Amino acid sequence: MPEIFHFDFMLRAFAAGAILAVIAPVIGIFMVVRRYSLMADTLAHISLTGVAAGMLAGTYPLGGALVVSVAAAVGIEKLRGTRAVFGESAVALFFWGGMAAAVVLLGLAGGLNAGLFAYLFGSISTVTANDLRLIALLGALMLTVIFLLYKELFFVSFDESLAVANGLRAERFNLVIVVLAAVAIVLAMPIVGALLIGALMVVPVVTAMQFGVSFRRTLFISIAISLASVMAGLVLSYYLDIASGGTIVITALGIFMVVWFITAKKR
């Protein structure tokens, strides 16, 4: 067995990475087609506030991040629903608010430290046994929700007004998507990092879309691309001793470029 599998932290990173690699594009595909791509980044920045608060209070940072991220997701959807501001502006207000609060809290906590750096950029050694349990549990829950609501989520994503005309409560399904995204982002933070998590949700989906196949196939291809990126990224991160988030996203973008080049002939 190669040395890489001898370490518990690596095994945890691989297990957590595999779960996240499946979840990220499954939720990401709905974000991409609904033009919510940057929402993931916003929620990630906001959840840093939760991490900072958790560190300040000396509690489990991901717990705080989960609360803040989900609350922000609900808040953005509500603000968007009032039509008081553009949808994009609603997202931006939360983005800055989250970042500002995180900076203030970190100042109180004594500035940037190594722990925070790991949450920003991801690290293979960050995933604790607690993290893995949380990722496995919530990951299974999220996949179940998507499986059960797949036909409604597809319908609302493709044609929201027809879905409403047919009696579906579209705003509830929109809320489901953003809340799931909020949870997935927090779970992915230890490995991919807050600054790059959006990429894991979006890049594999955008890559899969280049093949021009059905929604279902796009979904399965994006999962495969995501899994390949995360696994290759983790291995590279280990051997080259570099931040895992960066290597995962660079791998995903590399796959995008190859696919884009191959499928360009079809266009």
Add this chain to the structure above:
Amino acid sequence: MPINSAYCIEADGLTFAFDQNIAVEDVSFKIAMGQYVGLIGPNGGGKTTLIKLILGLLTPTSGSIRLFGEPARAFKRRFLIGYVPQSVSQSDYYFPAASHEIVRSGRTARVGLFRRFTKADNAAIEQAMATAGVADLKDRLIGTLSGGQRQRVFIARALAGEPQALILDEPAVGVDTASKERFYEFLHDLNKNSGITILFVTHDLGVIANEVETVLCLNTRLLCHSDPGAFTEERLIDIAYGGTVSPVDHRH
């Protein structure tokens, strides 16, 4: 649950105002089950607003709508009204969805929350694709279809829910003349053979004169609600587009 009402759509004193603008004012009409109705009127005359009110996408400022005899607000089985939007909008051009997935989505509400598609559902979906003539397009992505093909996919989607009524918004826009004729034949057959109530918005006054049983002309207020035989094409144009003409003068 069988439908006992003689009327598919009933509007009573329907008004919709947005800020200070009145889009639809005091509109009343009844569409019987199985009727074939055309809705005409100038741009900005409230046609789309009226459709949205019927579909429940807008809530009336005053007045009421009944669907299949029940108050629209309380009506749960909205999927009984199939809706075919204009095919000219290309906002979903890049959406990664195959035609069969889009048609299937039209049955979502009928299947219901947390339920899976059964064999009967899949059969109805295939039937809808066959009826609309899109069975051979099932694996094509929506963005790769022509205007006419998209139109038929959207009709198949509406039919997949096995509706009692079909509302079509400018169905012939972006469709060439030959396909247009086949399309109206298709609607006619659907109405006659399947007994589906049809309400469609159109600018095509020739179609109004030749095809429909009843015509609604809307310019904020309902200017007429009559059988098209009562009108020559010129009079329809007068009524719907000439603001100075009193509709009462043209009534037989």
